[in-house]
Amino acid sequence: MVSSLLTKMExxxxxxxxxxxxxxxKLIGFLFVLPGVTFFFIFFFYPVLNAIIIxxxxxxxxxxxxxxxxxxxxxxxxxxxFGQALKxxxxxxxxxxxxxxxxxxxLALLINNELRMINLFKTVYFxxxxxxxxxxxxxxxYMYRRLGMINMLLxxxxxxxxxxxxxSSRYALLSIVIMMLWSWAxxxxxxxxxxLQAIPIDLYEVAKIxxxxxxxxxxxxxxxxxxxxxxxxSIISVIASLQAFAPFLLMTSGGPGNSTKVITLKIYEDAFFxxxxxxxxxxxxxxxxxxxxxxxxxxxxxxxxxxx
Amino acid sequence: xxRTILQQTGLYLLLxxxxxxxxxxxxxxxxxxxxxxxxxLTVKIRWFPDKLHFENYTEIWGAxxxxxxxxxxxxxxxAVTSATLFIASLTGYGLSKFDFPGKRIIFVFIMSxxxxxxxxxxxPLFIIVRYxxxxxxYRGLIIPAALTGFGVFFMKQYIQTxxxxxxxxxxxDGCGEFGIFLRIILPLSKPALASLGILTFLGxxxxxxxxxxxxxxxxxxxxxxxxxxxxxxxxGVKYNILMSGAVIASLPMIVVFLIFQRGFVRGITLGxxxx
Numbered sequence: 320m321v322s323s324l325l326t327k328m329e330x331x332x333x334x335x336x337x338x339x340x341x342x343x344x345k346l347i348g349f350l351f352v353l354p355g356v357t358f359f360f361i362f363f364f365y366p367v368l369n370a371i372i373i374x375x376x377x378x379x380x381x382x383x384x385x386x387x388x389x390x391x392x393x394x395x396x397x398x399x400x401f402g403q404a405l406k407x408x409x410x411x412x413x414x415x416x417x418x419x420x421x422x423x424x425x426l427a428l429l430i431n432n433e434l435r436m437i438n439l440f441k442t443v444y445f446x447x448x449x450x451x452x453x454x455x456x457x458x459x460x461y462m463y464r465r466l467g468m469i470n471m472l473l474x475x476x477x478x479x480x481x482x483x484x485x486x487s488s489r490y491a492l493l494s495i496v497i498m499m500l501w502s503w504a505x506x507x508x509x510x511x512x513x514x515l516q517a518i519p520i521d522l523y524e525v526a527k528i529x530x531x532x533x534x535x536x537x538x539x540x541x542x543x544x545x546x547x548x549x550x551x552x553s554i555i556s557v558i559a560s561l562q563a564f565a566p567f568l569l570m571t572s573g574g575p576g577n578s579t580k581v582i583t584l585k586i587y588e589d590a591f592f593x594x595x596x597x598x599x600x601x602x603x604x605x606x607x608x609x610x611x612x613x614x615x616x617x618x619x620x621x622x623x624x625x626x627x
Numbered sequence: 628x629x630r631t632i633l634q635q636t637g638l639y640l641l642l643x644x645x646x647x648x649x650x651x652x653x654x655x656x657x658x659x660x661x662x663x664x665x666x667x668l669t670v671k672i673r674w675f676p677d678k679l680h681f682e683n684y685t686e687i688w689g690a691x692x693x694x695x696x697x698x699x700x701x702x703x704x705x706a707v708t709s710a711t712l713f714i715a716s717l718t719g720y721g722l723s724k725f726d727f728p729g730k731r732i733i734f735v736f737i738m739s740x741x742x743x744x745x746x747x748x749x750x751p752l753f754i755i756v757r758y759x760x761x762x763x764x765y766r767g768l769i770i771p772a773a774l775t776g777f778g779v780f781f782m783k784q785y786i787q788t789x790x791x792x793x794x795x796x797x798x799x800d801g802c803g804e805f806g807i808f809l810r811i812i813l814p815l816s817k818p819a820l821a822s823l824g825i826l827t828f829l830g831x832x833x834x835x836x837x838x839x840x841x842x843x844x845x846x847x848x849x850x851x852x853x854x855x856x857x858x859x860x861x862x863g864v865k866y867n868i869l870m871s872g873a874v875i876a877s878l879p880m881i882v883v884f885l886i887f888q889r890g891f892v893r894g895i896t897l898g899x900x901x902x
Contacts, residue, residue: 351808354714359736373750446649446650453851453855
């Protein structure tokens with residue numbers, strides 16, 4: 320009788336103990352996460368909600384917000400400047416992404432050879448990636464001058480007449496794409512390199528025995544197996560290019576004409592110079608939707624690639 | 628299959644040509660930063676300065692208050708990096724080693740922060756910071772940048788690989804939960820902390836958009852802002868001065884990179900795995 324009572328009490332106390340320990344562990348886990356979650360609520364979630372709200376209003380920061388419904392969005396799609404900015408941003412992102420495919424893959428294929436001093440070359444190719452775009456823009460603006468280093472070099476090597484790199488609407492965007500390529504190629508080289516190194520080496524051995532040459536091995540083995548890497552590089556580089564800001568602000572301020580007025584620059588000008596907060600927020604929403612759609616399509620392709 | 632001498636020479640030739648393309652602009656920045664003004668505007672390329680004009684550096688460091696911009700960049704980057712490392716590992720630990728209701732939602736929520744471009748939140752963030760009275764303060768520069776979704780993801784992935792046995796052993800020995808975090812988890816996560824630290828520091832050091840928006844006082848400008856100001860001022864055509872400013876802004880990062888190269892590369896490849 321007594322013993323059974325004891326065991327009953329024991330059982331109960333063990334259960335209480337277990338229960339309290341268990342829920343305590345839950346609480347502790349939650350406490351660890353709390354600072355981070357609070358941060359994201361204040362500096363991410365709340366601003367995102369606000370951005371959505373602001374995009375439906377007309378607001379100059381000082382007078383009260385005026386609700387205009389979809390007014391900002393309708394205005395945007397009638398505004399030729401917005402269409403132009405979207406076009407420039409997309410052209411820029413496409414140019415950067417496609418040229419990175421070729422250049423970074425080429426660099427990765429070069430670096431993937433077992434040669435002496437190969438790490439030195441890898442380091443050298445990566446150095447531009449750590450410079451800030453502000454610094455890169457300043458260096459290249461200097462080199463792109465009418466009598467700058469690039470024109471002098473082209474004249475000395477190929478005897479071309481000087482090209483108005485940043486001062487003509489024909490070349491300005493191309494100039495910035497070339498500059499971004501220089502700046503980012505090393506970074507994407509590292510990503511391609513890790514893709515290359517994940518390809519089983521046996522495949523190449525077998526292909527070699529079958530007498531496939533370098534070009535055939537590249538086309539039949541490397542490129543198909545790098546498809547996920549290509550998708551990944553495309554998503555990351557397009558998203559990063561759509562967000563690029565410093566080069567446009569510093570090198571061209573959107574000119575000549577509107578030929579390099581990208582959407583990020585237009586958002587910045589609308590918000591902080593013209594104080595059209597609503598329109599700026601609406602444009603950032605459009606930018607966001609474009610990015611989301613692009614990454615969704617990309618990841619969908621990515622996934623279907625994984626399963627087959 | 629061994630490569631022939633010819634093939635090897637060809638490979639090295641390609642490697643060197645590419646290296647030249649990557650090095651020349653950086654070299655040009657260094658070289659021009661020591662030139663006299665006339666020498667930056669010649670019609671023939673002068674690869675080297677006629678003599679080292681160190682006064683370019685003293686002009687930008689003293690007269691153009693680059694010493695202030697430099698220390699601001701350093702203060703902000705150190706603060707942002709320490710905060711990110713600390714909070715990201717706290718959160719990453721909570722998410723990887725504990726079970727609690729809502730954990731999955733919290734994780735998805737934090738991941739979603741990586742999808743939203745900064746341009747989307749920049750206007751409301753500015754308004755919040757203005758409301759808090761943080762315009763033109765270090766707080767305004769540091770606090771909104773004190774954590775990233777990528778940082779949490781990065782630390783969570785790493786801490787997940789730390790064996791539970793260490794944690795359990797410490798718990799049996801009577802170590803408190805926060806003690807476990809400080810004495811077990813943090814020391815075991817050193818490689819991840821190093822990689823994330825380097826990437827965060829670099830991101831903060833190079834950031835232009837956010838400082839451009841929260842700061843306009845000369846006393847609080849960071850290096851990218853200082854460079855922007857100089858480029859848009861009368862110095863815009865004084866390329867030697869501008870280039871010495873660019874050297875001041877980039878040399879520390881180049882040195883850090885050369886020392887911690889492996890951390891950089893690991894950070895990128897691990898970050899690359901998030902796809």
